[in-house]
Amino acid sequence: MIHKISLIPLLAVGLALLPVSTDAQQIPPYDPVRGQDREPRVSDPPELRRNVQRILGGVPMTAADSMHQTIVERLDFESYKELIWGLTRFGDREQGTARNQAAIEWIDSKLRSWGYPTERLYYDYTPRVREGEPIPDPEPREQVYATKVGATTPGEMYIISAHMDGRGGGEAANDDASGTALVMEIARVLAQEDIVTDRSIRFALWNNEETGLNGSTAYVEQRAALQGIENPPGSGTYPEPRWLGMIQHDMMMWDHGNPVTYNQALDADVDVEFQMNSALAGPSALLGIALINANRMHASDYPAVLSNAMSNTDSTPFMDVVPSVSLRENRRLYETGNGANPHWHQTTDLFETFSDADFMLGLNAAQTTLGALTKLAGVRIVD
Numbered sequence: 001m002i003h004k005i006s007l008i009p010l011l012a013v014g015l016a017l018l019p020v021s022t023d024a025q026q027i028p029p030y031d032p033v034r035g036q037d038r039e040p041r042v043s044d045p046p047e048l049r050r051n052v053q054r055i056l057g058g059v060p061m062t063a064a065d066s067m068h069q070t071i072v073e074r075l076d077f078e079s080y081k082e083l084i085w086g087l088t089r090f091g092d093r094e095q096g097t098a099r100n101q102a103a104i105e106w107i108d109s110k111l112r113s114w115g116y117p118t119e120r121l122y123y124d125y126t127p128r129v130r131e132g133e134p135i136p137d138p139e140p141r142e143q144v145y146a147t148k149v150g151a152t153t154p155g156e157m158y159i160i161s162a163h164m165d166g167r168g169g170g171e172a173a174n175d176d177a178s179g180t181a182l183v184m185e186i187a188r189v190l191a192q193e194d195i196v197t198d199r200s201i202r203f204a205l206w207n208n209e210e211t212g213l214n215g216s217t218a219y220v221e222q223r224a225a226l227q228g229i230e231n232p233p234g235s236g237t238y239p240e241p242r243w244l245g246m247i248q249h250d251m252m253m254w255d256h257g258n259p260v261t262y263n264q265a266l267d268a269d270v271d272v273e274f275q276m277n278s279a280l281a282g283p284s285a286l287l288g289i290a291l292i293n294a295n296r297m298h299a300s301d302y303p304a305v306l307s308n309a310m311s312n313t314d315s316t317p318f319m320d321v322v323p324s325v326s327l328r329e330n331r332r333l334y335e336t337g338n339g340a341n342p343h344w345h346q347t348t349d350l351f352e353t354f355s356d357a358d359f360m361l362g363l364n365a366a367q368t369t370l371g372a373l374t375k376l377a378g379v380r381i382v383d
């Protein structure tokens with residue numbers, strides 16, 4: 001482990017020297033065997049795949065369900081891992097650093113490479129200080145988002161999101177490159193030429209989550225009042241479509257039980273949470289049920305469960321204005337908050353820490369969200 005720790009400052013220095021405008025060429029090529037390029041560990045599961053193939057229990061798929069399944073199957077395991085790999089090349093992407101800014105530019109360049117016009121939200125961030133200390137000057141920050149514009153109802157949208165900033169001095173691979181890559185992988189699939197959505201879907205990669213949900217809070221403050229306004233009038237363009245639902249993804253890969261075991265736990269699952277103490281608890285629970293149903297129909301390896309204590313992530317600023325849920329590897333307060341992930345905010349939150357069984361849990365959350373979106377937003381394959 002010593003050699004890994006000593007590399008981290010070198011990596012940070014190297015990334016700090018990167019120019020702000022970084023293109024994909026500067027990222028070392030993704031090596032699909034990197035995660036396995038080592039001696040077998042006791043932590044490696046005996047087999048990657050799990051038997052959830054018959055969980056529908058005899059419920060037949062309709063023709064629409066089958067089309068939705070075809071779309072979900074375009075999510076690609078290696079592509080998902082490659083996106084996580086790319087994000088982790090910028091270290092922990094801590095807000096306010098050059099490597100955070102370089103990661104924003106990299107995410108932007110990937111979204112544009114798939115054909116999306118990208119947008120930025122600019123805001124001021126005031127660092128938190130202890131009581132009695134002078135309040136520092138606000139500093140400018142930004143974050144990137146892009147939109148799949150709805151073909152029939154462009155003025156309504158679902159927001160799917162994750163936070164691209166991290167902390168801990170490692171690579172913030174799980175918290176939250178795993179969620180950021182999930183949103184990007186869904187964006188990649190929905191960009192394909194033969195895919196149309198009825199309603200709009202926005203992909204938001206928040207900054208400053210780790211400092212207090214500042215990026216997502218700024219988005220709600222700046223844009224809630226713009227919802228559903230056609231601008232220019234008569235153009236059919238809606239800069240801020242009316243919000244129908246908000247689905248956040250934060251820490252997607254590690255469910256090794258608690259006490260923590262070497263392997264992904266046999267009952268590992270995707271945790272969908274809404275907040276019962278919110279103005280829209282009921283509609284948020286229904287959004288959660290839509291995700292549970294989608295998981296049951298479309299996820300390949302891991303089930304999903306719903307609970308009611310969503311907390312500490314970017315869906316919180318939205319939860320009183322639009323139905324909001326988070327997807328995670330564990331329940332945030334009951335499990336993560338009680339030591340279920342020993343890599344959380346640590347230098348060990350590295351790409352190489354995670355096995356394919358871990359990455360697969362993240363991909364199953366992507367299948368869950370995209371499966372739900374196919375119904376909710378009306379995603380279709382056209383000839």
Ligand SMILES: [Zn+2]
Binds near residue numbers: 163175176250251
């Ligand atoms: Zn997080």
